[in-house]
Amino acid sequence: MGTLYDRFLGVERGGLDGSAHTCVCPTEEWEHGSVYEPNLIFHGGKWKMWYVAGSNHENHLVQGYAESDDGMTGWSTHTIFAAPEMKMFDFSVRERAGSFDAIFARVWVGEGSAPAETGLWWCRSEEPSGILADWSQPVQIITAGDRGWHSGPWKPSFQFAEENANHAFVFFDGLYRTSNPGPFPFAFTLGCLEVDLPITGRIAHFPQAVR
Numbered sequence: 001m002g003t004l005y006d007r008f009l010g011v012e013r014g015g016l017d018g019s020a021h022t023c024v025c026p027t028e029e030w031e032h033g034s035v036y037e038p039n040l041i042f043h044g045g046k047w048k049m050w051y052v053a054g055s056n057h058e059n060h061l062v063q064g065y066a067e068s069d070d071g072m073t074g075w076s077t078h079t080i081f082a083a084p085e086m087k088m089f090d091f092s093v094r095e096r097a098g099s100f101d102a103i104f105a106r107v108w109v110g111e112g113s114a115p116a117e118t119g120l121w122w123c124r125s126e127e128p129s130g131i132l133a134d135w136s137q138p139v140q141i142i143t144a145g146d147r148g149w150h151s152g153p154w155k156p157s158f159q160f161a162e163e164n165a166n167h168a169f170v171f172f173d174g175l176y177r178t179s180n181p182g183p184f185p186f187a188f189t190l191g192c193l194e195v196d197l198p199i200t201g202r203i204a205h206f207p208q209a210v211r
Contacts, residue, residue, distance in 0.1 A: 065130035118144035150174025
């Protein structure tokens with residue numbers, strides 16, 4: 001089946017034999033010539049892909065969506081899943097108990113302090129829809145507050161515990177500023193957030209991430 005990864009100006013699919021084939025390229029004006037950060041699932045006979053379009057440099061980030069029967073060719077018309085004002089950077093989807101959970105990042109690449117909505121969010125849907133309005137009202141599970149070893153989390157992936165279907169392990173990327181001189185005085189980190197995400201009801205407490 002292979003794996004999918006991103007590359008500037010296109011999304012490629014890598015086969016088990018080490019080959020790679022460009023399968024998605026920017027085609028819409030709102031993509032600003034760049035597509036990357038894909039998240040995919042296979043459901044209902046189709047590959048469903050959420051991805052980022054735009055650029056950090058332009059402070060223009062759009063979450064796009066497309067579908068394909070084979071994950072290689074025949075991709076549907078690229079549509080906007082989340083508008084640039086939302087600054088959605090990733091949309092990671094998993095099936096659970098006959099419905100679907102998603103955890104996504106909202107990032108801040110502008111000047112000044114990150115707004116309160118920056119961080120990781122969780123929502124649910126009966127189907128893995130390519131329309132954001134079909135998903136539940138998102139709940140923020142972690143902010144962009146500076147915790148020393150990370151701020152502004154992004155690129156979430158998650159898995160539910162085998163013994164407790166409500167208990168999620170959410171992995172994410174982060175970074176912190178160092179004292180090193182140079183054009184990029186930051187270090188990357190990897191964090192894990194443990195949180196109960198009930199199928200019904202609300203989150204009982206606000207979790208803390210660990211390294």
